[in-house]
Amino acid sequence: xGQNQSRLENAxxxxxxxxxxxxxxxxxxxxxxxxxxxxLSSGRTxxxxxxxxxxxxxxxxxxxxxxxxxxxxxxxxxxxxxxLVGLSEKAxxxxxxxxxxxxFQDPAASLNPTMNVxxxxxxxxxxxxxxxxxxxxxxxxxxxxxxxxPSPETRIRQYPHQLSGGMRQRIVIAIAxxxxxxxxxxxxxxxxxxxxxxAQIMELLVDIQERLGTAVxxxxxxxxxxxxYAHDVMVMYAGKVVEHANTKSLFSNVQMPYTKALLGAVPQxxxxxxxxxxxxxxxxxxxxxxxxxxxFAPRCPRATNVCTAEEPPLERQNDQHxxxxxxxxxxxxxxxxxxxxxxxxxxxxGACSESSTSTQERAVFASSLDERAKR
Amino acid sequence: MTSTADAQVTSPRSKKHGSFLxxxxxxxxxxxxIRRVLLAVPLLLAVSLLVxxxxxxxxxxxxxxxxxxxxxxxxxxxxxxSMGLDRPAPERYITWLFGFxxxxxxxxxxxxxxxxxxxxxxxPVTLELVGLAFVLSxxxxxxxxxxxxxxxxxxxxxxxxxxxxxxxxxxxxxxxxLLVLVxxxxxxxxxxxxxxxxxxxxxxxxxxxxxxxxALAIPxxxxxxxFxxxxxxxxxxGAGYIDTARAKGAGIWRILWLHAFRxxxxxxxxxxxxxxxxxxxxxxxxxxxxxxxGMGMLMLQGVISLDLAIVQSCxxxxxxxxxxxxxxxxxxxxxxxxxxxxxxx
Numbered sequence: 117x118g119q120n121q122s123r124l125e126n127a128x129x130x131x132x133x134x135x136x137x138x139x140x141x142x143x144x145x146x147x148x149x150x151x152x153x154x155x156l157s158s159g160r161t162x163x164x165x166x167x168x169x170x171x172x173x174x175x176x177x178x179x180x181x182x183x184x185x186x187x188x189x190x191x192x193x194x195x196x197x198x199x200l201v202g203l204s205e206k207a208x209x210x211x212x213x214x215x216x217x218x219x220f221q222d223p224a225a226s227l228n229p230t231m232n233v234x235x236x237x238x239x240x241x242x243x244x245x246x247x248x249x250x251x252x253x254x255x256x257x258x259x260x261x262x263x264x265x266p267s268p269e270t271r272i273r274q275y276p277h278q279l280s281g282g283m284r285q286r287i288v289i290a291i292a293x294x295x296x297x298x299x300x301x302x303x304x305x306x307x308x309x310x311x312x313x314x315a316q317i318m319e320l321l322v323d324i325q326e327r328l329g330t331a332v333x334x335x336x337x338x339x340x341x342x343x344x345y346a347h348d349v350m351v352m353y354a355g356k357v358v359e360h361a362n363t364k365s366l367f368s369n370v371q372m373p374y375t376k377a378l379l380g381a382v383p384q385x386x387x388x389x390x391x392x393x394x395x396x397x398x399x400x401x402x403x404x405x406x407x408x409x410x411x412f413a414p415r416c417p418r419a420t421n422v423c424t425a426e427e428p429p430l431e432r433q434n435d436q437h438x439x440x441x442x443x444x445x446x447x448x449x450x451x452x453x454x455x456x457x458x459x460x461x462x463x464x465x466g467a468c469s470e471s472s473t474s475t476q477e478r479a480v481f482a483s484s485l486d487e488r489a490k491r
Numbered sequence: 492m493t494s495t496a497d498a499q500v501t502s503p504r505s506k507k508h509g510s511f512l513x514x515x516x517x518x519x520x521x522x523x524x525i526r527r528v529l530l531a532v533p534l535l536l537a538v539s540l541l542v543x544x545x546x547x548x549x550x551x552x553x554x555x556x557x558x559x560x561x562x563x564x565x566x567x568x569x570x571x572x573s574m575g576l577d578r579p580a581p582e583r584y585i586t587w588l589f590g591f592x593x594x595x596x597x598x599x600x601x602x603x604x605x606x607x608x609x610x611x612x613x614x615p616v617t618l619e620l621v622g623l624a625f626v627l628s629x630x631x632x633x634x635x636x637x638x639x640x641x642x643x644x645x646x647x648x649x650x651x652x653x654x655x656x657x658x659x660x661x662x663x664x665x666x667x668x669l670l671v672l673v674x675x676x677x678x679x680x681x682x683x684x685x686x687x688x689x690x691x692x693x694x695x696x697x698x699x700x701x702x703x704x705x706a707l708a709i710p711x712x713x714x715x716x717x718f719x720x721x722x723x724x725x726x727x728x729g730a731g732y733i734d735t736a737r738a739k740g741a742g743i744w745r746i747l748w749l750h751a752f753r754x755x756x757x758x759x760x761x762x763x764x765x766x767x768x769x770x771x772x773x774x775x776x777x778x779x780x781x782x783x784x785g786m787g788m789l790m791l792q793g794v795i796s797l798d799l800a801i802v803q804s805c806x807x808x809x810x811x812x813x814x815x816x817x818x819x820x821x822x823x824x825x826x827x828x829x830x831x832x833x834x835x836x
Contacts, residue, residue: 180738182734182737182738184728209740209741209742210740211740212737212738212739212740213738213739213740214740217738217739218734218738220731220734220735220738221731222731224731225730225731225732226731226732226734226735227731227732227735228732228735228736228750228753228754229732229754229828229829229830230753230754230827230828230829231749231750231753232829236735239736239739239741239749240739240740243739243740243741244740275829275830277829277830288735291735291739292738294739295740
């Protein structure tokens with residue numbers, strides 16, 4: 117795919133720096149997103165994966181100001197050099213749909229049941245590009261051809277309930293593409309669809325991306341989908357990025373125990389039928405009361421005292437791979453700043469037991485025991 | 492809307508289910524209307540029978556009432572015969588029913604005038620009150636609800652909700668007295684009682700009905716506004732199509748009116764339909780307070796003087812108005828909602 121070259125060739129169209137979202141309700145603050153940093157270039161696909169409540173949806177919705185008024189967004193989002201954080205509602209209206217468009221999870225819910233699909237597409241066209249109804253209709257039919265909906269001339273007069281889930285999602289995509297956006301956000305766009313339709317829709321998105329050069333952010337909890345369709349993958353946990361890498365590098369060289377646990381939770385064809393699925397033990401932290409240190413530490417089989425004492429920074433392993441972990445699964449461990457490292461031995465046989473004693477781990481184990489002996 | 496989409500979806504259905512009504516030619520909308528109208532007929536019959544039974548069970552002897560307190564037993568029996576009350580109840584019901592179908596509603600035992608003639612005088616007054624109050628309640632509720640929903644939890648929203656709750660808590664007869672106190676007694680802008688027919692003067696007619704219409708419409712408008720505000724707010728929070736509309740770049744008014752209100756209109760329509768019965772019932776009290784010569788007043792006088800012919804017809808007409816209002820709501824549903832219009836599948 118030549119990801120390296122395209123990254124060098126294309127200057128980023130979207131630059132997100134230290135993006136934070138805090139919801140405040142009844143004096144309680146919920147830190148949904150805690151400092152996101154990433155860049156996205158035209159024609160590239162970034163997958164954001166993570167559990168429910170990890171802040172992936174909130175993080176992308178904040179890009180176009182689609183959050184309720186109780187949300188406070190800070191940091192910086194630059195689209196083609198233009199700062200989006202802090203824009204007025206009116207200014208944001210001209211960004212939504214025109215510069216950044218979004219496809220939502222449930223195609224059955226994301227279309228207005230009382231309007232025929234044609235008017236819904238035409239509305240999206242005419243909001244940013246005033247034209248006569250007839251011209252908009254021609255454009256709408258073109259869009260439906262682009263998303264490969266059969267017999268668009270008839271479909272345009274139909275209502276959402278007359279279409280199948282896959283057809284509806286094609287309509288939703290047509291709406292998103294109405295004003296030729298530079299960035300397309302697919303928020304779990306295929307989660308509600310069956311597997312074959314899912315594949316068709318993903319292929320369609322890839323095809324459209326190649327034709328129009330759109331930058332795509334896909335949000336998913338399906339790690340396999342991300343592996344197949346994204347150039348880069350960003351793993352989020354408790355509103356933070358815990359691992360961010362080129363897809364190939366991520367899957368060949370997993371660093372963060374959380375990512376590894378997510379991969380371990382994917383059922384494999386080789387798994388014995390009716391055996392228990394692997395789950396990640398414990399539950400995500402309370403976002404209104406984040407613990408100090410690494411947010412994953414309480415659930416992590418590799419956690420040590422340093423993990424609960426100090427938060428690991430998102431460090432660059434190389435050009436294509438960053439991760440935030442004191443005790444990465446492979447590669448060099450990050451230096452714990454001054455703190456003595458004591459391994460919680462009983463945590464070793466935790467939830468993801470598979471291959472938990474690599475040579476690397478043994479080395480860490482040994483060195484920490486040494487440290488303890490010294491004291 | 493379009494015949495192509497229409498035909499595509501419905502033709503296989505109507506062929507498969509070849510019932511008596513299914514075979515009726517024409518659009519599904521027309522079939523639905525025909526079906527609902529036909530269903531209203533047995534309902535009306537049942538209502539008329541129920542009213543008849545209720546009147547039979549009512550205490551008091553109409554013949555004695557008519558003949559006077561000093562009349563002898565023979566005189567009372569003579570009056571009873573002349574009124575036809577000596578015949579068995581089923582026979583009297585059938586007679587009344589066929590008379591009604593021919594347009595003969597009987598004769599008022601008190602005034603001696605044909606009931607049809609009395610109704611022709613009184614019905615327009617009540618219909619004017621009900622019609623204006625109905626329109627006004629919806630017309631007042633819409634902008635208020637949209638304004639409140641624009642910023643849920645904002646100062647405008649809260650003021651509107653508190654204000655509407657207060658007005659909603661006031662019963663319409665208390666509202667009537669308050670309105671009279673303010674507009675007729677203190678400000679002397681409008682007449683406190685009486686009705687001026689349209690034929691006399693349109694302006695005076697409107698002036699004379701303003702207060703009763705307001706008394707009927709205000710509590711109802713508050714009810715609708717609160718419902719609509721709640722429904723709009725719920726959609727703004729959670730509906731997928733609202734998210735889609737916002738992501739398109741639509742502004743708040745466009746979202747509220749074009750996307751949210753359209754979906755709220757079905758619920759509102761149901762509420763409005765159910766309330767027409769209450770509105771018609773409300774006229775009975777309001778007409779008394781404002782001395783409006785309408786159906787409500789006629790019926791109340793009929794009940795007091797045991798004038799069976801009048802009460803039977805009045806109650807039946809009130810019930811028929813409620814039934815037809817709901818019939819209209821059902822049809823409006825189908826006109827507005829494509830899922831019903833085209834049949835879900």
